[in-house]
Amino acid sequence: MKIVFLDAATVGKDVSLDGLRQFGETVFYDATKPGEAALRVADCDIVITNKVKVYRDEIDAARNLKLICVAATGVNCVDVDYAASKGIPVKNVPAYSTESVAQVCFMHILNMVGHGMYFNEICHDGRYSRSGMFSDVLNPFWELKGKKMGIIGMGNIGSRVAELATAFGMEVSYYSTSGTGHCRTYPCVSLEELLGGSDVVSVNCPLNPKTRDLITYTELGRMKPGAYIVNCSRGGIINENDLVRALNEGLIAGAAVDTFETEPLPIDHPYIAGVKDPSKLILSPHIGWTSIEARIRLVEVLEENIRTFLESGK
Known part of the structure; x- marks a missing residue:
């Protein structure tokens, strides 16, 4: 199982992401520029994104993709309909902030x-x-x-x-x-x-x-x-x-x-x-969601979303 987090720096360096490693090989990119995502997700099973776009090209490039996790409440960075057509669930993190x-x-x-x-x-x-x-x-x-x-x-x-x-x-x-x-x-x-x-x-x-x-x-x-x-x-x-x-x-x-x-x-x-x-x-620079407690909750729910998927397939 390989997990790729495309913009891990958005969570902040003060919040640990080590809990994600329990699920398998985990690769953290601080940021991903336009055009880089398709290559970075090519061999992953699970992709995590906050704001990096995961649209049709990225989904098609990820030949092993099984789950898309959005490290946010809104899922506008993902082509949800196309993911659904490929049988790939998209999980977000509601109400954490x-x-x-x-x-x-x-x-x-x-x-x-x-x-x-x-x-x-x-x-x-x-x-x-x-x-x-x-x-x-x-x-x-x-x-x-x-x-x-x-x-x-x-x-x-x-x-x-x-x-x-x-x-x-x-x-x-x-x-x-x-x-x-x-x-x-x-x-x-x-x-x-x-x-x-x-x-x-x-x-x-x-x-x-x-x-x-x-x-x-x-x-x-x-x-x-x-x-x-x-x-x-x-x-x-x-x-x-x-x-x-x-x-x-x-x-x-x-x-x-x-x-x-x-x-x-x-x-x-x-x-x-x-x-x-x-x-x-x-x-203010889009800080509404960024309290320490909110970002800790965000990571906890990310972990739970992955755990639930691995246990149930949903």
Whole structure:
């Protein structure tokens, strides 16, 4: 049994992958460039990928392939239909990062609403020292208690974000992108109502044909001028150029984004080069899923997926 992990460095050097060796010969590649995957999987029985594409060419090249493991929740890096036509199962790792992503969502929410970056900056650059005041009241913030939180997508992560918002005393409502939301704890509303009534909007739905460009300039224009939006889901859900335009025109107070259509983020991307006031846009490099605990859970489930397959063939 030979296992090949095409982009093992994505898990991080601080999390051990040694447990995968129990299943047979295991080859770890830190990263795999386009065009390299087919050769690297040629003689493997099991391939593990986080973001490296395993499509028709790679599947055909892997003449012994029996199982594809995705070291993530989303499986868009794999041609699942073609794998199924060849009798090759695809196993992902659902729900491992719920706590991590929800925490990063609230990290951004608190930073946006509380102007955390501004207050840190004025302490470090000397403005506070030179002010002659014991406190800074020039950039006021408001409390979350009593404010309205709108969540787009009430799955595992959206539900956890809702719980955290409730703990802060926020009034939560949600929009179901699938139309099948059955959460009874919080009211389900239309997207237009959610955007128009919320002080904070959190995007927590999957990216699919229905949700791509779900939030454009039109939708951002329905939000309150003092409202904030955070996206720790997928980059294509909020139209990136439209978000920059909305921020520059003052349609919303600010935004925080953890995921992008192109990753890593190009240095000339509008988020970097096009926002007139960078303090209105907080960026993080797709870290929502990366808490230590989440990555340990990820590897544990990878091991369990392989073990289950070897024992049952499923």
